[in-house]
Amino acid sequence: MSRFVDRVKIDVVAGNGGHGCSSVHREKFKPLGGPDGGNGGHGGDVRLVVDPQVHTLLDFHFRPHARGTNGRPGEGGNRNGANGDELVLPVPDGTVVLDSRGQIVADMVGEGTEFIAAQGGRGGLGNAALASRARRAPGFALLGEPGEERELVLELKSVADVGLVGFPSAGKSSLVSVLSAAKPKIADYPFTTLTPNLGVVTAGSDVFTVADVPGLIPGASEGRGLGLEFLRHLERCAVLAHVVDCATLEPGRDPISDIDALEAELAAYKPALDADHSLGDLAHRPRIVVLNKVDIPEADELADLVEADIAERGWPVFRISAVAHKGLAELTFALAEMVREYRATQAKPVARRTVIRPKAVDQNEFTVVPDPAVEGGFIVRGARPERWIRQTQFDNDEAVGYLADRLNRLGVEDALVKNGAVPGASVTIGDVCFDWEPSTPTGEHVPLTGRGTDVRMERNDRVGAAERKVARAMRRQRADAESEDSLGWDGDLPDDDE
Template identity: 80%
Template sequence: MSRFVDRVTIHVAAGNGGHGCSSVHREKFKPLGGPDGGDGGNGGGVRLVVDPQVHTLLDFHFRPHAKAGNGRPGQGGNRDGATGEDLVLKVPDGTVVLDADGRILADLVGDGTTFEAAQGGRGGLGNAALASKARKAPGFALLGEEGQARDLVLELKSVADVGLVGFPSAGKSSLVSVLSAAKPKIADYPFTTLVPNLGVVQTEGEVFTIADVPGLIPGASTGRGLGLEFLRHLERCAVLAHVVDCATLEPGRDPISDIDALEAELAAYQPALTADHGLGDLAERPRVVILNKIDVPDAADLADLVEAEVAERGWPVHRISAVSHEGLRELTFALARMVRDYREQHPKPQARRPVIRPKAVDDAGFTVIADPASPGGFIVRGTRPERWIAQTQFDNDEAVGYLADRLNRLGVEDELVRQGAEPGAPVTIGAVTFDWEPTTPMGDEVPVTGRGTDIRLDRSDRIGAAERKEARRLRRGLHEDEFDEDQS
């Protein structure tokens, strides 16, 4: 028997970008062939796509980890690396995507609706793409970026036109089974229905879907019983139908009190997607009251007593029996009319247009703040600086010099000076912390030395053996001639 899963946590990871290649063209009689290192390929992304053939999140329950393909590294001869393969995950219609903190990222409704769950990393540039007028033969390449990885919560909210609301064992599953071809589990004990059941109802000229969801009890809006597991599936229903058990023998229960209890829970529940689906609060949806089990003599008498009181509230009332099929034809056509009226008043939403937000003219692309964990230190934040740090080979002096040039052109050094950074101040960008040296000349006009080196980084603060020997002699207070005699 297949399981219905409507809430899962998945771990998605996009592919890493391939590293760029540092290569020099070599050919007989061509000693200066120039750089020919290719770029690395971009990593594959992870996308969620609505598929009408998928009806549950069961696959993600058993396989919660999803990883896209990595980009291939570049090669010599100007050969770029292959792009990583994208990973497409098919989800049911009505899936809501949330982040780990519970914020809604996407509401996937409609066949083919797509959401980019994780973005693939960019491939690193090869030294052929890094060549410039001042740096004709770069001895380095850029590293590929890591792909985005995050945890997402997928929550399925059933897409149905009519939602059946009622206490446990009110006959909702039986009603769905006789109105449609759905075959839900039916038994004579409470909470037989543990998962939503969808059925398709066909009338003359109208087709609509009806949802049978787990039974509701007082306190469901606060999580009692099946609680939110029930109410979540009513958010998208255009019409709510109260299914009332007129043959119940439980003390303290009658059709009017059942309806009042159901209305109290619907009013207390706050749908998370009110702004997205445009249906408004549950308390404002069209209502219909279904008095069920009138094939029982006592139930028919009770229905006669309460029918007029329910009608005073302005809601249509239908007396039915799911066992004897009494009143089902009239109910079916009434529901079809309510659904048709709703569809005429609420046409299908148009596809959302992409929103383009231009960059602000005063946006520098980065921010510099004081480091609270390091007195006198600073933290540089920004998409481009952090990406450049991740792409740099710090064991290559020329690559470090190229990074310094990029940060200087972006204005990071000027901002550090403006905020009063002192020489040697620790500056953190991304996962790297370095000592800031404002006296280091930056810019492409600085002559470049051999491949993989940078004249600006040739200085070393390490004390040599001769300097240590001289310092030891001075500490001992010896003159040069005395020191030589002592050594002899």
């Protein structure tokens, strides 16, 4: 048995970027081959695409985790790593994407609509791309960025022109079944319909869709009886049709009271897509009232009593019988006319075009704020500094020096000085915390040392290679002198005659 799922929570993880390669070209008779490490490939995106062949979110219910493919690392010989394959997830038309805070981030209406749910990580640069006049053979490469991770909620809101609302067992499913080719479940007990049913209706040359929304009860706008689950399917409907049961035997119910109760719920519900679709609140949508089950004599008499009162509100009233197929033609053409009027007020659809949105390359903005957890500490926030931190190999002194140069050129050091930072202050960028040392010279003025090293990263009390060589020679001389003294050797050669 098929299931209808219209709300799911998914976890999407884009692919990680591949690491750059640190390599030096080695070939016979070419001692100065230079760096030839390639760049890492970008991680694959996770993309949502509207597919007209998909009608439910059932696949995401069983497989809520989606992960993109990682980019391949770079290799020597200037070989760049391959980009990761993007993961395309088909979603039904009318899907709304919300973030973990409940804010709408995408409203996917129309075939082919796309949304990047998670951005793949950038690939790291190899040492060939990092070579400069100051660093002719860098002994490091940049790491690939991790892919974006997001927790999203997908909600399916039915895309229909007419929405049928009414109490349970009012005959909405029966009406959809006789107006269209849809075959919803029909039974003689309340809440038979638990999921919306869509039907395509033809009236002359007009074609429109009708949504059978599950029955509403007082308190639906507050979630009673799964009311919020049902009401959201009315957000996109341009016309609302009240289906009233004129043959109900429940005490305290009559067509007027049923309409008033549902109108109160519609007025209390605030559509999340109000600003996006310009349809306004549900209380201001065009109305039509359908008095159903008039094939029963008592129901027909009750319809005679209430028809005039409903007409005074300015709403068209139609008396039908879904079972006896009575009054359906007049209702169908009236709905087609209302839908036609609505469509005439909307802008004509424009053929979908490819939109190119180039990314800005001069985003130098960053902020320096005091660290509330560390006295005298600071936190640097910004897309570029945090990205550089993620790309740095902190076990490589030359890579750390390169990071210091980038931060200095960006103006982070000047900003720290202006904010009162002192030498040794704790500075946090991203997930890394370090002790700040001001006045770090840029890479162009730093004397080059061995590959993978940086003179600025060396501790002042560290003994250099030359000093260690001298110390070893002195220790050897001292050991020789001590051995001579112990043997009584005075250092003079004996005479031949002795």
